[in-house]
Amino acid sequence: MNRFHRFTALASVLALAGSLSAGPQSFDFKDPKGVNNVQFHLDAPLESISGQGTGISGTVAFDAARPAATTGRIVLATASLTVGNPTMLEHLQGANWLDAAKHPEILFELKRLDQVVANNGVVKGEATGVLTLKGVSKEVTVPVTISHLPGKLGARLNQPDLKGDLLVVRAQFAINRSDFGIQPGQYADKVSERIDLTLSLAGGAAQ
């Protein structure tokens, strides 16, 4: 019996050490439920434009023990951007605006997470990375909220046998279209210079 207790204690210590030294997990952001999206809103004096993009893929390396070391790459397919008005959508995807044919991807490469505050699996911080839009790359810093849900991947996908963690990322920030060479200084009365963006993403790391 005494030998059994020593064995279980050793196993527990090894398991704890294993979990602590597990390192970052790679979360895949190609969402099987198709919910991941980036919403955009432009509010110009004469026209208000809202839409979203859902063609999201990419991975994020997240370590619950070291959230500041989070890195990753999120890709948004330009062709997946949509607005309610078909004519406006044609213009949006066209060569004069986002030129989806020539620039099929909008990319955010996360370099680091600063000013990290972690509480009960929720990490808040400032994500710094390089945003590439219409072929122009620019470093941006955005406030993000990351929720780490250990062991919840299967529950979300209604697959109880699927083991793994879930990472939910939310961010709200704004960019200027002229910074990315999108008709700089043109049509400001109808197409706002400022683009408000809302990211709602969920990624899974199967075990």
Add this chain to the structure above:
Amino acid sequence: MRCALRLFALLLILGTAGWWVSAGARVGWWQTRVGVERTDEFTGLSVIEWQDRFVPGVETPVIGLLAGGALFGATFLLRRKLPNQPSSS
């Protein structure tokens, strides 16, 4: 004939106005795509899914009113012409 046309004009006005009101009395123009929000109950994340659907805009009751009004007006022209038509008896 005149009464039937007037009744039809009235139905046109009321019908288009009723359709517009029942579809939500949208103040904007006609919509051919409608965004419906879907929420993932597990994460709370929401996404808008676009569906091809026609939603009548404010043009609908206006067109109904103009068309119904024109038809109603035309019935007065019809009445003036009636006395000049040869009698069948």
